[in-house]
Amino acid sequence: MVMKSEKDTSEKRFKNIILVSGLSVIILLIAIFLTLLIASIPAIKTFGLGFFISKHWDPSLEKFGALPFLYGTLITSFLALIISIPFSIAISIFLGEYFKDGLLSTFLRSSTEVLAGIPSVIYGLWGLFLLMPITRYIQTLLGTTPYGVGIFTASLILSIMIIPFSASIGREVVSLIPADLKEAAYSLGATRFEVIKNVIIPYARSGIIAGILLAFGRAIGETMAVTMLIGNSNFLPKSIFSPANTMASVIANEFAESTGIAASSLVYIGLVLFLVTTLVNIAGTYVIKKISLEASKEVT
Amino acid sequence: MDTAQDIENDKIIPFPSPVMIQEDKTIDNKTHLKLRIIKDRLFKYIVIVFSLLSFLPLLLILFHITKNGISVINWSFLTELPKPIGEIGGGIYNSIIGSLMLILLSSIISIPLGISAGIYLAEANKGRLSNIINLCIVVLQGTPSIVIGIITYLWVVAPLGGFSALSGGIALSIMMLPVIIKSTEETLKLIPYHLKEASLALGVPYYKTILKVILPTGISGIMTGILLSVARITGETAPLLFTAFGNQFLNYNIFKPIDSLPYRIFYYAMSPYPEWHGFAWGASFILVVIVLAFNLIARGVSAKWKVQF
Numbered sequence: 001m002v003m004k005s006e007k008d009t010s011e012k013r014f015k016n017i018i019l020v021s022g023l024s025v026i027i028l029l030i031a032i033f034l035t036l037l038i039a040s041i042p043a044i045k046t047f048g049l050g051f052f053i054s055k056h057w058d059p060s061l062e063k064f065g066a067l068p069f070l071y072g073t074l075i076t077s078f079l080a081l082i083i084s085i086p087f088s089i090a091i092s093i094f095l096g097e098y099f100k101d102g103l104l105s106t107f108l109r110s111s112t113e114v115l116a117g118i119p120s121v122i123y124g125l126w127g128l129f130l131l132m133p134i135t136r137y138i139q140t141l142l143g144t145t146p147y148g149v150g151i152f153t154a155s156l157i158l159s160i161m162i163i164p165f166s167a168s169i170g171r172e173v174v175s176l177i178p179a180d181l182k183e184a185a186y187s188l189g190a191t192r193f194e195v196i197k198n199v200i201i202p203y204a205r206s207g208i209i210a211g212i213l214l215a216f217g218r219a220i221g222e223t224m225a226v227t228m229l230i231g232n233s234n235f236l237p238k239s240i241f242s243p244a245n246t247m248a249s250v251i252a253n254e255f256a257e258s259t260g261i262a263a264s265s266l267v268y269i270g271l272v273l274f275l276v277t278t279l280v281n282i283a284g285t286y287v288i289k290k291i292s293l294e295a296s297k298e299v300t
Numbered sequence: 301m302d303t304a305q306d307i308e309n310d311k312i313i314p315f316p317s318p319v320m321i322q323e324d325k326t327i328d329n330k331t332h333l334k335l336r337i338i339k340d341r342l343f344k345y346i347v348i349v350f351s352l353l354s355f356l357p358l359l360l361i362l363f364h365i366t367k368n369g370i371s372v373i374n375w376s377f378l379t380e381l382p383k384p385i386g387e388i389g390g391g392i393y394n395s396i397i398g399s400l401m402l403i404l405l406s407s408i409i410s411i412p413l414g415i416s417a418g419i420y421l422a423e424a425n426k427g428r429l430s431n432i433i434n435l436c437i438v439v440l441q442g443t444p445s446i447v448i449g450i451i452t453y454l455w456v457v458a459p460l461g462g463f464s465a466l467s468g469g470i471a472l473s474i475m476m477l478p479v480i481i482k483s484t485e486e487t488l489k490l491i492p493y494h495l496k497e498a499s500l501a502l503g504v505p506y507y508k509t510i511l512k513v514i515l516p517t518g519i520s521g522i523m524t525g526i527l528l529s530v531a532r533i534t535g536e537t538a539p540l541l542f543t544a545f546g547n548q549f550l551n552y553n554i555f556k557p558i559d560s561l562p563y564r565i566f567y568y569a570m571s572p573y574p575e576w577h578g579f580a581w582g583a584s585f586i587l588v589v590i591v592l593a594f595n596l597i598a599r600g601v602s603a604k605w606k607v608q609f
Contacts, residue, residue, distance in 0.1 A: 010505070010507060011505055011506055011507055013507075014506070014507030014510070014511075015506075015507075017416055018416045018417070018419045018420035018423070019420060021413050021416035021417040021419075021420060022416075022417045022420035022421060022424070022429070022430070022433050023433075024413060024417065025417055025433050025436045025437060025440065025477070025478075025481065026432060026433060026436050028436075028440070028474070028477075029436045029439060029440055032443070032447075032448075032451050035451055035454050035455065036447070036450070036451070039450075039454055086350055087350050087351075087353065087354040088354075090346070090347045090349075090350030090351045090354070091350075091351045091354060093347050094347050094348065094351040095351075098344065098347060098348075108351060108352075108355060111355055111358050112354075112358075113595070114358060114592065114595075115357070115358045117531060117532075117535075117591055117592065117595055118358075118361060118535070118588060118591070119534070119535020119536070119537070119562055119587060119588075119591060120535065120536075120537065120538075121535065121537045121562045121565050121566050121569075121584075122361070122365065122535070122565065122584045122587065122588060123361070124566070124569065125565060125569045125580055125581070125584055126360075126361050126364055126365070128569055129364070129577070130360065130364065160357045163354050167354075191336050191337060191339070191340040192340050192343075192344070193336075193339050193340040193342075193343040193344070194336070194340070196343070214442075217442055218442075220444070221442075221443070221444025221445070221446065221447070222444075223444065223445060223446040223537075223538035224537045224538055224562075224566065228566070228569060228570065248444055248446045248538070251446050251449075251450065252446055252449075252538060252541055255449075255450060255453070255541075255542055256541060256542045256545075266450075267450055267454075270446070270447050270450045273444055273446075273447055274443060274444070274447045277442050277443060277444055277447075278439045278442065278443070280442070281438055281439060281441075281442035282435065282438065282439065285438045
């Protein structure tokens with residue numbers, strides 16, 4: 001009997017341990033949310049929702065408005081998306097349709113994996129010494145002040161960083177398309193381009209959009225490379241070449257040195273960043289899950 | 301010309317269009333076909349060109365890191381501490397040690413927790429709870445690293461009263477956790493059910509079955525996940541900015557600020573001195589080599605230790 005009870009307790013202990021570790025993920029996430037909320041209460045109380053309309057960020061006057069950063073984040077992310085979309089769709093089709101396997105495909109696929117694995121601070125360093133002179137040259141051609149750093153440079157580096165994400169999701173979605181659909185189109189005499197245009201793209205559209213959405217979520221939260229290249233100016237940017245700040249980069253720059261209401265305002269920005277990326281990620285994952293469920297249903 | 305007039309007036313083209321029917325079929329078909337083939341070819345070339353163009357940045361980045369990095373790296377670069385600007389020489393020994401310590405700290409925290417949470421997800425019934433946990437993992441994985449930096453600052457740095465290696469390790473472990481949980485869950489789910497049944501049929505208790513049969517069988521997948529997550533956090537800078545901070549000196553105390561390779565790269569890159577820029581490239585080269593090595597080992601592990609069923 002002693003043996004049995006001993007076994008039972010270790011059994012129970014094991015089950016409890018794994019249950020608690022499973023639950024700890026939920027607790028961790030709730031704790032993150034609550035901590036951000038509580039720490040930003042002073043800022044929420046003082047500025048309310050007007051925080052996101054006010055364009056003055058002045059620590060010396062203790063006046064804080066997040067509009068420049070909201071604006072900077074949205075513009076850099078959208079610009080990066082627009083630049084990256086043709087490339088990521090091209091890679092998706094290239095790897096999912098034209099070259100499904102073979103040397104070229106393995107090569108391109110592993111190189112996008114390497115690209116995804118390079119730390120963001122190295123992208124920043126590279127951008128600082130290669131993209132910045134290029135932007136500066138463009139700016140002198142255009143006759144504007146040649147800062148070199150700014151929204152344009154940051155968007156360029158962001159687009160390079162997010163291509164692997166949307167491309168790998170796009171590739172999976174494109175290769176999930178049932179062969180009989182494509183074969184039916186081919187048998188009607190369609191060329192490959194027509195199959196891609198009329199079968200693959202419509203069928204894979206929601207998956208490609210989900211991939212772009214997830215890439216967008218990543219672009220919003222990307223910190224280091226953007227911090228190094230955006231120029232860190234707390235004013236509303238005037239053109240796509242002017243220096244600015246994103247939500248993530250202003251936190252990176254100022255959080256370590258701020259106290260009181262300034263720190264609280266930065267946490268407030270962090271809270272918004274957290275909520276937005278959470279929404280984007282849940283939406284993107286939901287769409288992808290639905291697609292793979294549908295695909296598995298069609299096979300069986 | 302009647303029909304053309306009609307079309308002009310009505311603005312509605314009936315299908316099949318009368319224009320198409322009237323025209324000479326053979327010529328039209330041929331040119332049409334040719335046009336379609338040309339379009340097809342053109343599209344293919346565009347796809348190939350765009351795909352290869354997106355490969356260009358990688359090539360350039362690796363080229364620049366190697367070109368600018370190799371020339372800086374020598375023995376003293378790897379084994380000496382940073383020297384103040386103006387003095388020749390100096391290295392990044394403290395950053396390498398710091399990065400290793402941070403990896404060790406975050407692994408100690410996240411690996412046991414991650415694996416046992418992964419076991420829970422793989423073993424638990426498909427219920428509402430495991431769905432919620434899965435959702436939390438997705439959200440946690442997508443949480444910007446800078447937000448995790450803020451969180452760890454509020455949780456660890458502020459109560460302890462200063463930047464510390466420990467807080468850096470905690471921040472990085474939060475980033476490792478989702479990757480480890482997911483890979484553990486997915487690996488364990490692939491293990492055939494009859495292995496577990498055979499063990500249970502021999503009278504082995506459930507927890508021993510999991511620990512001694514299921515986990516060792518899935519060790520390759522779990523190791524791959526751990527290595528990939530380590531590769532991911534080795535290059536993370538943002539969560540370290542207000543946790544581990546940075547340190548000019550060698551430090552083994554986990555309650556003191558500690559240096560790390562990505563932080564050093566950031567610090568040197570933003571400095572105005574060309575020598576330090578060179579150091580940034582050298583440190584980048586070492587960081588990229590470490591990250592790629594982790595990725596390669598992860599692949600090797602998953603290929604070599606894979607248990608075939």
